[in-house]
Structures are given as C-alpha cells and as structure tokens.
Amino acid sequence: xxxxxxxxxxxxxxxxxxxxxxxxxxxxxxxxxxxxxxxxxxxxxxxxxxxxxxxxxxxxxxxxxxxxxxxxxxxxxxxxxxxxxxxxxxxxxxxxxxxxxxxxxxx
Amino acid sequence: xxxxxxxxxxxxxxxxxxxxxxxxxxxxxxxxxxxxxxxxxxxxxxxxxxxxxxxxxxxxxxxxxxxxxxxxxxxxxxxxxxxxxxxxxxxxxxxxxxxxxxxxxxxxxxxxxxxxxxxxxxxxxxxxxxxxxxxxxxxxxxxxxxxxxxxxxxxxxxxxxxxxxxxxxxxxxxxxxxxxxxxxxxxxxxxxxxxxxxxxxxxxxxxxxxxxxxxxxxxxxxxxxxxxxxxxxxxxxxxxxxxxxxxxxxxxxxxxxxxxxxxxxxxxxxxxxxxxxxxxxxxxxxxxxxxxxxxxxxxxxxxxxxxxxxxxxxxxxxxxxxxxxxxxxxxxxxxxxxxxxxxxxxxxxxxxxxxxxxxxxxxxxxxxxxxxxxxxxxxxxxxxxxxxxxxxxxxxxxxxxxxxxxxxxxxxxxx
Ligand SMILES: Cc1cc2nc3c(=O)[nH]c(=O)nc-3n(C[C@H](O)[C@H](O)[C@H](O)COP(=O)(O)OP(=O)(O)OC[C@H]3O[C@@H](n4cnc5c(N)ncnc54)[C@H](O)[C@@H]3O)c2cc1C
Ligand SMILES: [Zn+2]
Numbered sequence: 001x002x003x004x005x006x007x008x009x010x011x012x013x014x015x016x017x018x019x020x021x022x023x024x025x026x027x028x029x030x031x032x033x034x035x036x037x038x039x040x041x042x043x044x045x046x047x048x049x050x051x052x053x054x055x056x057x058x059x060x061x062x063x064x065x066x067x068x069x070x071x072x073x074x075x076x077x078x079x080x081x082x083x084x085x086x087x088x089x090x091x092x093x094x095x096x097x098x099x100x101x102x103x104x105x106x107x
Numbered sequence: 108x109x110x111x112x113x114x115x116x117x118x119x120x121x122x123x124x125x126x127x128x129x130x131x132x133x134x135x136x137x138x139x140x141x142x143x144x145x146x147x148x149x150x151x152x153x154x155x156x157x158x159x160x161x162x163x164x165x166x167x168x169x170x171x172x173x174x175x176x177x178x179x180x181x182x183x184x185x186x187x188x189x190x191x192x193x194x195x196x197x198x199x200x201x202x203x204x205x206x207x208x209x210x211x212x213x214x215x216x217x218x219x220x221x222x223x224x225x226x227x228x229x230x231x232x233x234x235x236x237x238x239x240x241x242x243x244x245x246x247x248x249x250x251x252x253x254x255x256x257x258x259x260x261x262x263x264x265x266x267x268x269x270x271x272x273x274x275x276x277x278x279x280x281x282x283x284x285x286x287x288x289x290x291x292x293x294x295x296x297x298x299x300x301x302x303x304x305x306x307x308x309x310x311x312x313x314x315x316x317x318x319x320x321x322x323x324x325x326x327x328x329x330x331x332x333x334x335x336x337x338x339x340x341x342x343x344x345x346x347x348x349x350x351x352x353x354x355x356x357x358x359x360x361x362x363x364x365x366x367x368x369x370x371x372x373x374x375x376x377x378x379x380x381x382x383x384x385x386x387x388x389x390x391x392x393x394x395x396x397x398x399x400x401x402x403x404x405x406x407x408x409x410x411x412x413x414x415x416x417x418x419x420x421x422x423x424x425x426x427x428x429x430x431x432x433x434x435x436x437x438x439x440x441x442x443x444x445x446x447x448x449x450x451x452x453x454x455x456x457x458x459x460x461x462x463x464x465x466x467x468x469x470x471x472x473x474x475x476x477x478x479x480x481x482x483x484x485x486x487x488x489x490x491x492x493x494x495x496x497x498x499x500x501x502x503x504x505x506x507x508x509x510x511x512x513x514x515x516x517x518x519x520x521x522x
Contacts, residue, residue, distance in 0.1 A: 001415060002407075016417050020407040022361070039507040043359035043450040047348040049410045072362070072408045 006058040007066050007080045013058060021055030024067045025087060049073050051096055051103055053088055069096055108303035110215055130295060131302035136309050139335035140168045142489060143327060144342055145314045145350055147171035149180040150467055150474065151342035152297035153482020154489065159304040161483070162490035167306040170329060172313035176294030179344050180475065182444035184367050184401045186380055186389065187476040188225040188285035190252045192241050193512050195500040196453060197248040202497060203480025207288060210479060216296030218288050223378055225285030226260065230274040230385040238280035255281045264379050271428040274385055287380060287391055293478055317354040324354070324464045339464045340489050345410065345445030347468035356460045358468065359506045360447045364405045364414040365472050368441040370433070372396030386425035398436060400426065404446065404472060414443040446471045453512035456484050456498040465489050466503065
C-alpha cells in the first residue's frame with residue numbers, strides 16, 4: 001500500500017485515504033488554441049516508467065489537492081508539495097537526483 | 108510441424124510420449140527481416156500469423172522481452188464478447204469473436220473457446236436505458252444480443268441474488284455466443300503456427316531503441332544486438348509509451364495496473380459469465396472450478412504489475428450483495444497486469460509519424476477478446492501500408508481531431 005504524506009496536514013496517509021489525480025503541472029489550453037495544443041493538454045500524457053509528478057487529493061483527510069513525485073516503476077515516493085506551484089520545487093528535484101542519478105530531469 | 112489429433116495422442120500413448128516435438132523453435136535473430144513485431148502477446152503473435160496467412164509475408168521476427176504470452180495475454184480473465192455500442196468497435200470485436208469460434212481448428216490447437224454466454228447486469232435505471240440502447244445498436248450491427256428480464260437472469264445464473272436491497276438486478280444485456288477461452292493457449296497456438304510458417308519468435312530479447320533515418324525505421328536495438336527491418340509493428344500493450352518514445356513520438360496512452368483473482372476451486376455452480384458494471388466487478392467459473400473475479404483499474408500510473416490490495420477488497424465487497432455465496436469463499440491467488448488506457452477507452456491501430464512503423468495498442472482492460480480481429484486488422488495495415496475497414500477509425504490522430512470512439516460509457520469497466 002502506498003503511504004504518501006499530505007503536505008498540508010503532515011499526515012502520512014494510506015492510499016485508501018487519498019484519491020489519485022494523474023499528471024501534475026499540465027498547462028491548460030482553452031478556446032483559440034490549436035488542435036495540437038488541445039490534444040497535448042487533454043490526452044498526450046508523459047506516462048513515464050520512472051519519475052512521475054502527479055496530483056493527489058487528501059480525500060478523507062483535509063480534502064485538499066497536493067502534488068507528489070513518485071516512481072511508477074518501484075512505487076517509491078520522493079516527496080510531496082502544495083498544489084499552488086507551477087514546477088517541482090528544487091529540494092524535491094535534489095532528492096530525486098540523489099535517488100536516481102540517471103534521471104533525465106523534469107520536462 | 109506435426110499435426111495434433113486424436114491419432115497423434117493414440118500413437119504417442121503407445122510409445123511413452125517420446126514423439127512430441129517442441130511447439131516452436133527458439134532461433135537466434137537474423138540480420139534483417141521484412142517485418143519485425145515488438146511484443147509476443149496475443150496481439151503481436153496474431154499480427155504475425157495473419158501477415159503470413161493472409162498476406163504471404165513470412166520473413167518475420169516477433170521480439171519479446173520476457174516470455175511469450177507473459178504480459179496481459181497471460182494475466183487476463185478471458186472474457187470474450189462483442190456487444191459494444193459504437194459501430195467501429197462492434198465490427199472489430201465481432202470479427203474477433205467470430206474468429207474465436209473456429210480458432211482451434213484454424214490453428215490446430217485447442218484454445219478452449221467456450222461460448223457459454225455473457226450477461227452484463229443492469230442494476231440501475233440508467234444502465235437499463237444504456238443496455239437497451241446497446242441491444243438496439245447490436246441489432247443494426249448484426250451482433251446477436253438481447254435485453255433479458257430479471258427472471259431470465261435468475262434462470263441462467265441461479266447463484267445470483269436479483270433482489271439486492273442496494274443494487275437489485277433490473278435486467279441484463281445477454282450475448283449468448285460470448286464466453287471465455289484459454290488465454291495461454293491462444294498465445295501458444297499462434298506462436299506454434301507462426302513458427303511453423305518459418306517466423307522467428309525471439310524471447311528474452313528487449314527492444315531498447317528504434318533506429319530511423321529521414322522518417323523511416325531501419326531496425327531496432329535490442330539486448331541481443333541490432334536487428335534490421337523493412338517494417339516495424341509495435342504491439343507492447345502497457346509499454347507502448349516507452350517504445351513509442353524510442354521511436355520519437357508520444358501516444359495518448361497511460362499505463363495503470365489492473366488486477367484479478369481466483370478463489371479456491373469449488374463444484375460447478377455457474378456456467379455463464381456475469382459482469383456487474385455498476386459495482387465494478389465480474390465473475391465466471393474456470394474449468395478447474397475456481398471463481399475468476401476481476402474489477403476496475405487502480406487509479407494511478409503504475410508499471411509494477413502489482414496493484415493495491417484494497418482494490419481487491421473493494422471488488423469483493425461490491426460483488427457480495429449480487430453473489431452472496433462468495434462471502435464464504437477463500438481467495439487463492441491475485442495478480443496484476445499493466446494496461447494501456449487511451450482517452451476514449453478504445454484501441455489504436457494506426458500508422459505513425461514514421462513511414463514504415465505501425466502501432467497497435469490501447470486495448471486497456473479489454474483486449475483479450477479482440478486478439479484475432481486486431482491481428483487481422485494490424486496485418487492488413489502493415490502489409491498494405493494503409494488501414495482496411497476494420498482499423499480505419501482507430502488511428503492515433505482521432506484524439507487531435509475529436510473523432511472519439513467513446514466506449515467508456517458502455518464499457519468503462521474491466522472485462
Ligand atoms: C487482470 C486483467 C484482466 C483482464 N481481463 C480481460 C478480459 O476478461 N477480457 C478481455 O478481453 N481482456 C481482458 N484484459 C485485457 C487483455 O489482457 C489485454 O488487452 C490483452 O491481453 C493485450 O494483449 P497484447 O498482446 O496487446 O499485450 P501483452 O500480452 O501484454 O503483450 C505485450 C508484450 O510486449 C512485451 N514487451 C513490452 N515492452 C517490450 C520491449 N521493449 N521489447 C520487447 N518486448 C516488449 C511484453 O513483455 C509483453 O509480453 C485483462 C487484463 C488484465 C491485466
Ligand atoms: Zn491533508
């Protein structure tokens with residue numbers, strides 16, 4: 001079972017307490033965008049086998065959305081951070097690099 | 108290849124079974140092939156088989172990183188049906204279902220296709236309306252289905268509780284010629300037939316890179332070295348995103364875990380397949396007597412072939428009202444597979460940005476039933492370079508153009 005710490009209330013929540021929300025940091029496109037932009041936003045997920053930045057909601061806790069960095073190949077969680085940031089924070093990136101020296105980086 | 112028959116069994120019985128030959132060869136890769144298929148699951152093997160059988164292309168290698176049939180093909184709950192809502196889905200799934208009817212004879216391999224009937228329970232009024240609509244659509248598509256009453260449901264499957272307080276059974280969509288098959292045998296039967304046509308099945312060989320020049324694939328880098336090809340077919344289910352990435356394009360696909368489980372074996376008690384989509388569970392009984400049970404996918408990106416335990420609990424909890432007898436059953440084994448989900452829950456059989464590279468993926472939670480039809484359509488696409496009528500609507504550009512084949516309403520659940 002996944003254990004993920006909610007960055008708001010500090011609870012190390014079990015998976016049953018959380019709802020997953022798939023890829024984080026999506027750039028949203030609206031009316032007037034091209035078909036390619038719209039497809040990329042709606043459907044073309046990164047879907048990596050390895051480091052993944054994703055959204056979770058502490059559904060049966062504080063109810064808030066937050067973001068997590070997790071490895072999809074091992075289920076290791078590198079860290080979590082509040083949802084109000086546009087890019088993964090530097091300390092999380094450092095943690096991942098320490099654990100995954102061959103990681104190609106965010107983007 | 109020696110034919111399997113009742114006479115072969117008698118002959119071997121008289122000589123201590125010393126005359127059975129290996130079902131397929133395990134060759135070293137050649138320098139180059141007319142076509143390489145990546146992935147020896149059911150879809151990859153069927154593609155190779157129909158390339159040979161329908162198009163006479165036999166200088167083919169099927170490259171597999173593990174063992175053949177060890178992906179989702181060997182991990183699924185083997186439900187075969189074709190009662191889909193959209194015309195393009197019904198066409199390819201019904202083609203596949205009809206090929207299953209004669210597959211054992213065609214391959215000279217017993218795939219144990221058992222058209223025992225599949226029913227999809229309607230447990231809400233919304234579902235009743237949905238399945239009535241599907242039944243009407245199926246009539247127009249020439250797929251034999253029928254909406255049946257709760258009493259008929261009870262006759263067909265007496266262990267069902269149709270008066271559940273929370274989810275009473277209000278009817279069902281019944282496909283009498285749906286059923287199950289032996290998943291391993293489908294992979295093994297195709298593999299044996301491909302090998303007999305002279306194709307090379309190369310196991311324990313992982314594709315690590317795709318070499319291309321000016322938008323044309325030249326070959327693949329593998330753990331057994333570089334292998335050249337004139338055409339490339341990518342048929343790797345959960346790993347489609349990775350291999351597409353090697354080829355330099357992105358797919359509208361996400362990988363998630365789907366689990367299944369079986370109970371201890373019990374006496375025969377159910378001779379149809381029952382799907383209960385409202386509660387996200389389905390069940391059938393295997394020839395060994397185990398109750399084969401599946402549910403919905405886990406909710407996060409995952410490549411580990413194991414899912415979360417609480418999903419199993421959810422599935423069983425949901426099924427207990429409808430099948431009270433399972434509350435006392437011990438569950439024996441549980442496993443997971445990595446399924447490739449597209450945005451509209453329909454597959455992709457498509458050309459790609461590379462001229463001679465083709466992709467078949469996105470079968471997600473429901474592609475076992477499609478194996479022969481998908482292989483047929485993919486072989487057609489690879490041989491001619493253009494999709495035939497079965498594959499035409501399943502191209503990967505439909506997401507950009509908004510031409511979805513939206514089955515998620517009708518079949519958003521595993522099956
Ligand atoms: C638990 C579960 C229950 C299911 N129940 C049903 C059901 O009842 N009915 C139904 O119709 N469908 C069902 N499905 C779905 C069905 O199993 C799949 O859609 C189908 O088997 C996919 O077949 P495939 O040949 O595309 O993939 P796979 O059988 O997964 O084959 C892909 C192969 O590609 C190989 N591969 C991957 N990457 C590489 C690489 N880089 N190099 C070389 N080889 C590679 C893999 O090792 C694998 O063997 C279920 C799936 C699961 C997981
Ligand atoms: Zn919280």
